[in-house]
Amino acid sequence: MHPRLFIPLAVLALASCGGSQSSGPLSPETRLKQQREAAKSITAATVFERISVIAHDSMGGRNTPSPGLEKTAAYLAGMYERWGLKPAGDNGTWFQRYSLIRSRFDPAGSLMEVNEAGTVTRYPLDRWAQVSGPRTGQTISGAMRVLSGAMTAADVAKLDLSGQIVMFVQNPTRAADNRAVVTAIRGKAPSAIIVLQSGDAAQFAAGVQRATAGNQMLGGVPVTGVPVLTIHDSIFAGDPNVTNRPDWNALRVSPTAVVMDVPDQVTVTLRLAETELSRVTAPNVVAMIQGSDPVLRNEYVVYSAHMDHVGTVGDGVGGCAAQRDTLRGTVDSICNGADDDASGTIGIAMIAEAFARLKVKPMRSIIILNVSGEEKGLLGAHYFAENPTVAREQIVANLNFDMVGRNNPDSIVVIGKEHSDLGGTLAAVSAQHPELRLIAADDIWPNERFYFRSDHYEFARKGIPILFFFNGVHPQYHRPSDEVSLIDTSKLARIATLGFYLGNRIANTTVRPKWNPDSYTEIVQGAGR
Template sequence: MKKTRIRRGIGRQARHAAVASGLCLALPLPHAAGAQQPAIDDGASTITQSDFLRRVGVMAHDSMQGRDTPSPGLDQTAAWIATEFRRIGLAGGGDDGGFLQRYPLRAVSLDTERSSLVAGPARLRFGADLLPLFGEIVEGEAAGDLVLVSGSGSVGGGTRRAVRGKHVALVLAADAQGVDRSTFQIVAGLRNAGALSVMVTNATGDARWAANRDRSLSPSVSKGWEGAGDAAPFVPLLQVRTASLERLITDSGLDLASLAARADGRLRVHEADGVRVTLIQRTRADTVSAPNVVGILEGSDPMLRDEYVVFSAHMDHVGMGTPDEQGDSIFNGADDDASGTSAVMEVAEAMAALRTPPRRSMVFLVVSGEEKGLWGSDWYATHPSVPLDATVANLNADMVGRNWTDTIVAIGKEHSDLGATLERVNDRHPELGMTAIDDIWPEERFYFRSDHYNFARRGVPVLFFFNGTHEDYHARNDEPERIDAEKAARIARLLYYLGMEIGNADERPAWNPESYARIVSEDR
């Protein structure tokens, strides 16, 4: 997601405007606001900032290694959430009556034993001399002459003609700290110009190479329940160890150190006379899996318990990266989205503690693969634990632990009468000090970018609770100590009250016809 500037304090302004216009006067009492209300309030009181922060701390601990999809840390997180769901008294909604719902993934790895780059007597090996760049792993082979490119700037017409049909080694400046945005643009330009491959020199030294090795050779993972599609074109992007490239150009007349020393000038192409390269990449594909966690609380009304409200959040994050100057390689994902997951777990525990549960049944769904492309929620929506046509609403929480103290953005309010229901609940609970406002970033299209969308496009009314991105988004500093647990617990109580309202209502939520036609009918 693109980073967005946050406007502070707008919740307080929104509440003042609501009072001034009389919006919170003369509202009808809903089903849940009568005799049950004291017990419902008791449930809300079980949601505390200490519990919230404890759960975030478990999921965002270094031992979970950033919860990539798939990874041992993700499996460990899912197992812990399943244990918590069992402890608080939920029923399993996953595979074979358990809490875990696993979905298939296709993992493509580079076969390093059968892959190499050969130029005359010199043979470069993957792992020792070469690494995939940007995690791209493609099978194929290509033979052609080698050229070196140094400098900076755009890939113009002369450069494009000089690299077409050639293997290209891009020589970074001697003081370069890896592949930055400008280098990436050059790499993309060289590939688009028709290069057979693009290799970037390793200017950061052997220590960084060793740190990158395992991550760069990790499998490329994709959804395993759809066709593989057309094979990607074979234009490998690689990182080459500087000393290894020197072996390739020994007899070419080029001096790599000299090129690196003046690599900040305009882009230049240097012929490596007589150096012909054959690059071979072989892959192997395996089927692996990743978990969702599903817990169900049965409703109390025999007439309505076969209808369901789904609370959702994603437990995955982006895993690990290259260590920074302090040696930190873990992207902990405390806000994204241990915070939303903790909110869902707090709501589940509060509802499970009630003597009389809501009339409708509640599904607490914690998915993975969100960061990869909404994989886990896509699998659930096509393999639901309960019928989708009996799922009356999805309330999704993603990144609710940072930014404003008095405001939560509720995306999707305008698309169904869930928006009006939320406003009633919000007005009835001023003690929360929390105002739910409309989407203030429509240009970012967040409605289509989190797990609720896989419900919406299949006809389930949704609300997406989101406090926006920040400077630690997808960064190593998204740590538990930066979470505003007091604020986040109030958001969880708002979600709880909203879920109770929907769960106890006589009628199920309804789409606005225009939104249904645009979001649901067009997708179908």
Template sequence: MIRLISTSLTLLSGLLTSSLLAQPSVIPADAQRAAQAVRPDAIRAHMRFLADDALEGRKPGTRGFALAANYVQTQLEALGMKPAGDNGTYRQAVPLRRWQVREGTSTLTLTRNGKEQPLAYGRNFILSPNPDLPASDVSAPVVFVGYGVSAPELDYDDYAGIDVTGKIVAFVNGAPATFPSNQRAYYSSAKAENAVAHGAVGVLSFNLPTDLQNRLQSAAPRARQGIYRWMDKQGNPQRTFPALKGTASLSDSTARLLFAGASTSFDDALLKARRNQPQAFPLNVWIRMQTQTEVVEDVAGQNVVALLPGSDPVLKDEYIVYVAHLDHLGIGRPVKGDSIYNGAHDNASGVAINLETARLFASLPKTPRRSILFVGVTGEEMGLLGSDFFASNPTVPKEKIVANLCLDMPFFFHPLLDIVPYGSEHSSMVKEVTAAAKFVGVQIAKDPIPEQAVFMRSDHFSFVRQGIPAIYVKSGSQTGNPNLDGTKLNLDWRATIYHSPQDDINQPFDFNAAAKHVQLQFLIGYLTAQADQRPIWNQGDFFGTKFGKSAVKP
């Protein structure tokens, strides 16, 4: 059986090679030969090891994660990659800490017309830990602010005309569907920051009633595990909002309670939100949130960092960073008799593809002009923590990192006929993406699931936040089978397999499609490393304006 699989993969690789040889290209011959040498069976082998039960789901701080990190390090070391972590090693220490709400002494009380109504933890609401305040107590009137979004460049502001200073704001999760995909993803995830900027002291969030997947009851088990943050050298948690004295998620029925006696009903407010209309108005209610937060554990996180030095005397001091997260969820609640959350697709697949990409780079007769960094990061499942730590505290000069390529759950359950290159529309890297896609023979598509806020959900965004252009390639919706809808397949997988023990190696992966992902990763990075000029943000681009320091001139 193993021999048959290996033979099939070899045939697939041969077909892939002959297909590429038939295409004229401006890509140099050495790079073409390297791309054509991709090995689908090597991707499968890397994934099989990283997603094995012996690694126990690769949770940061565990033996299983250490085994995964050792495996990746030895693979990169065997390819001749140099150590680029701390103190001449292949590792970068990432200090992590976890906080949890002490539920027995944490409360949320609703007061209307002088009458108090205590609510039930876990059924009506869930509080978020506050890493900056072991004990916090806030009581204030509540203002509904629609989606809680302020996007002046899109002529949208839920906070227009209302003062929320010293108040608690309530908002619907998500962002207007009329926003471009990546901006929608950003604004869906920047609610707390925006609330603080407007002077709020607390936030209440809830989902649209139609968003069944993210109902409070579904989110409660994971939320109760607490939150992680990385610590700076002074021992302070990062990416927190000390001005917010209370943060709660509400159930559907509890959110409705807020609107009793308000100028606009719950249903009318949600209708206006669905119509993408800004709105804000006071609710006839006060909320008191009392949150007791305790430190649960410190975790010695680690990133794996390896370097392929560039060949150009000047440009070798600039870096292209490949990143994929090593971690997954460890051992958890049993589902269908299995408690090991192997994370084969999420994200043994991305690590395996980047390892094969590293091999293609190592096979070149001459290394690219710029240097290449391969980084296996920790704590992505905890909130992009390892990549945020690296991008904020890189082991090379930050200003010399010119581009990032991220891979996470690329989705290769069918032939790769089109791709969604998240980020390519924001910078000059669109040239490299277009050239690589043409060579590999895939079309470029738009985001088929903008409501999933994909652009904010993996490690590339840690680099965007530091002003570094980034590319995050995922499969599109074409399958080559008129009876198979790629978008439905993707959404069904997210609803049934994602973040469950069933994300193991025994899924119907298409390793020929995975090999195309390797070729795309390799060629985009190679062309970027060879270019005379470093990538720059497009003139007036949202992310370039917000985070970047350079932009394409008109």
């Protein structure tokens, strides 16, 4: 750790800057004049002061969950309150809390049985079974189809497996194909998948033992996906009806793909349950600037950024690795995440302050959403998308800021421009503000699929057009060296100013942003909404 002066929160407190809500239409020229005046509050110096608070060692890397994350959420809410924003979280508060549930597979409450014309065989699941996917405890029963041999994903694509229990007998020498086949089977919407493995029995048993520590899941959202029960050949030891079973090894070594329908008089029943080990909660921060138009104020432009990072070495919940400073001879064990994503978090806070300073607010309402759990799999954004605190169908756009304080000083990549007319809106706004000296560049890393890797995707899959502001990764990504001293505060202030002007343009345009039809089909319909 590198000791730094902690900036007292009181030093950063500003007087409330909520503007009056004048009624009556404004000319575009008057609106722009007021926006330019409000945008003066977005300065590099203020960016530095505020990012130095949430990316300080005292926040412990803002893991989800952690005391530092809670302090960060409280700090942001305190600023929003001082500026006159409205709380838009749960029950009139600034916070939307979601549950993180640690649970494990419950063999005692689960079963796998085979009914062969009235002869029932039940297999114990305490040693030779692992489960991924939903563990709802509901009974799944029906006919079974067996796949094996030289099976590939292309072979699966030809099959109708909807609603069936599919057993995939894996050949251990075909590991890459095995993974692809399981993924392909999931895509065919079976009721359940049974994967039969034949590898080292001791290693399999050790994996079962490790799984007793449980895994963490997001509570309060629909349970989706296909349950996958992975079992080992050893489960059949002592089976009184073993003579009725196929020769699993003969199936595995078949040089062609094997697709075998189990006889109609044979049915399989599964029940896969879980036991809850612990439950904690984590916060999103939700604030609102209410729109000035009596109708359009019920529609929303959402700004988002994730306030969490990967924490501290040894905190038990993160992915931070210690880093040695060879010059000082010290070891830094806190990943402060100044760029990832204290930069975006403070960026949208600066935007919130500018909106609060407007004498006349935009026609649509503005939501400022600081999510957590992004580093754990977009948890906070996913929860908000499933449980929005405003009507989801009234959200017209999402502008997401994740890592916006580094790399090229005069450009920022904006991902998603090609998928909706927001790209054209951004181009027009950028052209109107050459004083920002900022190029809004196209996605230069399409093969990295960053579109699907930050919080905006949770909005996009729900049918909400998005833009994602992102400067790309760097050698300090997810390392303790991602420090405030490396942040280009001038660039960050200019990006926030561009985001402020862009949100105003969207909020003051009566026509909603529109998807490009092909993108809607691929992203929204492809995600199943």
